[in-house]
Amino acid sequence: MLLSQIFVASVCLSLLTIDGFKTWESYKERVRENTILSGNLARSVAQNAEDTIKQADTVLVGLVERIERDGTSRAALERLQKVLVLHVGELPKLHGLFVYDATGRWLTTNRNMVLNANNSDREYFIYHKTHPDRHVYISKPVHSRSTGEWIIPLSRRINRADGSFAGVVLATVHMKYFRNFYDTFNIGRDGTIALVHMKGAILVQRPFQDERIGFDLKNTPLFQEHVANSPTGTYRADSTYFDRNERIVSYHRVEGHPLLAVATLSEDEVFRPWWMDAAKHFAITLILTIVLGFMGYRLMRQIGQRLDAEGQLRDAQNTLESLNQELEQMAWLDGLTGLANRRRFDVDLNEEFHRAMRREEPLALILIDIDHFKQYNDSYGHIEGDKCLQKIGRVLKSCMKREGDLSVRYGGEELAVLLPNTDEEGAMVVAERLISAIRQMNIRHKDSPTGLVTVSCGVHALIPFRGRNIPADLLQAADTALYAAKAAGRDQIVCASKLKGTE
Structure with a gap:
């Protein structure tokens, strides 16, 4: 009776522990996803600001050069006013372009001139008047004196020929654009x-x-x-x-x-929907656990219903076994790409190696490395990097024509293909098909010499003999060939046998 009570209590505790662990893991995943989302959002906002300032500053640089070359005569200002209007028309994000002399007086603008207006009290004007540097200056937002709306001023200093202060050229960006x-x-x-x-x-x-x-x-x-x-x-x-x-x-x-x-x-x-789902899930699990405990209690208290209770318990055990089998199957796969994982690869390599040894058949291995993948992640972000891995994983699956062939995510950006009963020539055909299919996906990679995502392949095949070869020999030779392919410039296939032949 005591053992029955311990068993029932252990099952209930296990169910609650498993559910708690899964809930905690889903919480951490929720945190990770939103951390990535927040980071990407900040990067997007920063990139937008950089692009906007660059566009406005390009206009300012051109205007400063024109004013310092042509001067501020009436004819020059009339020509310049037309240029200002043109620039603002091309860049709707600009509120206006303004030119001020050394006293802050308005010289010209794309907008209507404000009578007797003077901007010598503005932060940017005081800065340029007292600082000789020629960099673009970003001021605090102000209300426009010409329209009254919020604007962000960007400005550059105008110099006379002797380097003395001659005025300021100003570009104002609509705050409503941001x-x-x-x-x-x-x-x-x-x-x-x-x-x-x-x-x-x-x-x-x-x-x-x-x-x-x-x-x-x-x-x-x-x-x-x-x-x-x-x-x-x-x-x-x-x-x-x-x-x-x-x-x-x-x-x-x-x-x-x-x-x-x-x-x-x-x-x-962020977490309110998660908490609601977690609470519902926990409530269901708790109810199921209580029911299971009650059934165990009934089992102990009502001997007359022992057979029925035992049947229910066997059903529960079968369900748990089925779940465990599903979890075990999931443990063989890489969660991101759906390919076999390193654990599955180690087991299959050992089995196929000894099968090839018994049958005296060739066994081939292709090791694959995505070229410049770290730079891809740095340039496009880890989310795009994951998508790239998934696309290449689908290519590997589509190129596997036989049931016994195994495509694997070996680790990070490294992949592998294990080909039973395949010689070096056959492995080369598969490798060439893989590398061609990946090129044809046309995945852009601005940091790659080719401009596209490419892969390097190391190929080796052997007929293993007892007492002479071990599985690590196949893996080591393919890895050496992969290293040679990367050292030779990437985006190519190298056979381990060719390396041996040149030594």
Whole structure:
């Protein structure tokens, strides 16, 4: 009776433990997915800011060169005004282009001139007047004196021939351009996006609030603890500059400019659906566990129903065995690509090697490495890297024509194909088919010499003999051939036998 009680209690505890473990794993996966999402969002915002500033600054550079060459005579300004109108027409994100003399007086603009207007009090004008550098200067947002709307000023200094201060050329960007871009992202009701100056001031933010423009973040944990140590990152915060809610915070420095893109996701919004599903799942599991415990109790208390209870218990055991078999089958596969995993490869290699030894048949192995895959991940992100692996995995599956052939994700960006009863010539045919099919997928890779994702292959085949060969011989030779293919420039196939022949 005591053993029966222990058994029932152990089964119930095991079910709850397994369910708790799976729930915890799904929670960690949820955190990982949203961390990646937040990081990608910050990178997108940073890239948008970089592109926008680059476009506006290109216009400013051209205008400064033109003014310093042609001067500011009436005729030159009339010609310049037409150029300003043309530039703003080509770049709708620009609110306006303005030229001021050394006193801040308006010389020309694409907009209607404001009578007696003077901008010598503006932050950018004071900066250029007191600083001789010629870099683009990004100011805090201001209300336009010509239209009254929020704008972000970008400016450059104009010099006289002797290098003295001659004025300022200004490009103003619509703040609503950034706001409209940020509104395209699905970040939930409580998510935020902000573009922040490295001095700490908020330039633009979603959700937009007038009082938040220019708000100083320099003394917040974002700058003090994170930006100070790394130009990009993601962390979880109990509270932020925006509110007291727990958030996933990602930030990314805008390359070449003193700006920081910040994206936050509300943990309440991110995890609320997960918590609801987890609670439902736990409730169902708990009910099933209670039912199972009650059945065990009935088994012990009602001897007359022992046979029925034993049948129910056998059914439960069969169900658990079926689940375990499914889990065991899943353990043989790589979760990302659906190919066999390293564990399956080790087992099959050993079995096929000894089968080939008994039958005196050839056994071939192709080791495959995706060329420049680290650079691909760095350029396109790990999500695109995973998609690339999945596409190549599907190619490997489609090229396997026989039931006994095994396609494997060997590790990271390395793949393998095990070909029983196949000599070197046959393995070369398969390798050439693989490398051609991958090229034909036309996956773009800007950091590859070919501009496309390619692979390198190392091929070896042998007829193993007892006492002379071990499975590691096949693996080592194919790996040496793969190394040679990579050393020779990648995007090619090298046979281990050819290496031996040249030595």
